[in-house]
Amino acid sequence: MSFLKALSGQNLGPPPIWLMRQAGRYLPTYRALKQQRSLYDMFHDPQTIVTVTKLPFETLDLDAAILFSDILTVLDGLGVPYTFQEQVGPVIEFQDFSLKKHAYQHIQEGIDLLKDQLSVPLIGFAGAPFTIASYLIEGRTTKNFLKAKRFLFEQPKKFEHLLQQVTEETCRYLDVQIQAGVDAIQIFDSWAHHVAYAEFTRFVLPYLDRVVQHVKARHCPVIIFSKATSLFAEELAALEPSAISADWNADLAEVRQRIPPHIALQGNLDPAVLYGSKETIQQATDRILRAMAGNPGYIFNLGHGVLPDTPYENVKYLVDYVKHHTILPVSA
């Protein structure tokens, strides 16, 4: 259980490894499953949640599983319709909320089954309020995120009201996961880097704080993933999560110095490195492993999810390399 040990800063062995989107399209087995049904159906069927969550463990020696789900699952509870479209991704039809009780039974059931079957810790997750609220406005993933930003600047009070409602439902959703028995929660604030410092402190941080404190009050370890870690590491650390998952822009050694030693660090290989040769992958991985060598609160991961068109053998190479190459600290 090196993952949970590292999360509490007490891992004396080699660093644990798991990968964001480790059960995804780069896996031939996942692609085969996906041809048979829609992504929406897959996310809503407990047995598929179990099967896909376990898929990477057939061939990869990973130290934690992450629930096969999407950050949009909270929209089930908020009563906002959404679909997943090929080439486009999620498409959200947001008019208003219509809160649904018992919206997360498939999640609860999936976690129940997984807890019986997994031999590694299970990570549950949710999107951070800012990222979800922005998604509601934007309707889909975009390049510049300008529709949500326009809304934020045009109607800041309305955006804050949206953030409050999303925050409350997110806490309810996380309660379901925690009660079902997940071993840790990761909060994805994937879009927080789209705003400047002033808006980060007003629209991102307070709501992220409420979610983090909610999870901590339930004695569940909580990891913040933010693509704004390199920008705002200190501010994220001040929320006192168990760990921060750094985006790939950040120099991990530098982030380590910016945050207190009792907060664990996760990350942060650029997923695009996995397009490169084994030599490229090894060099980039060594750089991270050396910077974090001997650190009892370090978890290897990417700086974002595995890219869908990543060659499977490169992911396999990375996992084996991290697991089986002992890197000693530079200082004696």
Next chain:
Amino acid sequence: MSFLKALSGQNLGPPPIWLMRQAGRYLPTYRALKQQRSLYDMFHDPQTIVTVTKLPFETLDLDAAILFSDILTVLDGLGVPYTFQEQVGPVIEFQDFSLKKHAYQHIQEGIDLLKDQLSVPLIGFAGAPFTIASYLIEGRTTKNFLKAKRFLFEQPKKFEHLLQQVTEETCRYLDVQIQAGVDAIQIFDSWAHHVAYAEFTRFVLPYLDRVVQHVKARHCPVIIFSKATSLFAEELAALEPSAISADWNADLAEVRQRIPPHIALQGNLDPAVLYGSKETIQQATDRILRAMAGNPGYIFNLGHGVLPDTPYENVKYLVDYVKHHTILPVSA
């Protein structure tokens, strides 16, 4: 000439202001011109370059003009075909280079005419080698920039060779602008935030350095604009440009502390703030003006270009506000 004074850290009056993409689609007069011909033709006609460069000065009290051109102009000298397509933007057909002499006569002629007609300093510019080389690979603007990143990790030596060739041609192109009489050069490294620290130091910084030193050797002030300023301000400052233009993610007061006082600072209002109410614009502008009050090396600007659908009256309000509201330093 408060702009040039600020660039050399000697401006004792209120901060000068100019805006990236100040001659662009938010201007009704520009939209009218653009209906008549293609963007490619506009960029290649000296008289249009003059007309458009001067357009914002009809109604806005700006302290510097920037040449109406595109960072892709260097492709004229590299002999790489490109077009501008509605809704899509630039489309580049890159096979190989076929260097063209005298490719920049329209630019030279435009600058000659402008120098006679303008009463403010004229800024010339070029894309940074990393941004241009990536554009060549990517072919167009994209969300994640993955094609260029894949190339970079798959074929790093080939990418470096590309960077070298682009760097040489960029220096030649800047020589044309400097000899024609521009008062300062801004280098746009608009895509440098797409890479991690290791790749930033290998593929971005050395080539940016060569361009900056080339301009400095010709005794022309040089500004680096980078969307990675908030991430790598120290590394950019180490190149000793005249000024750094900060992206809008950055907290300007913090960037000011991270870079030496003799390097001027430009920026960095989030362009999306201009979607907001006058109150929103005023508050965000005040925050910046207060942080920079009394600084003799500060130039007001956005953190990126004016967004095409920005209401003109909001830009007008911003410029008037910066020019006519005296903000005193907080300390007495």
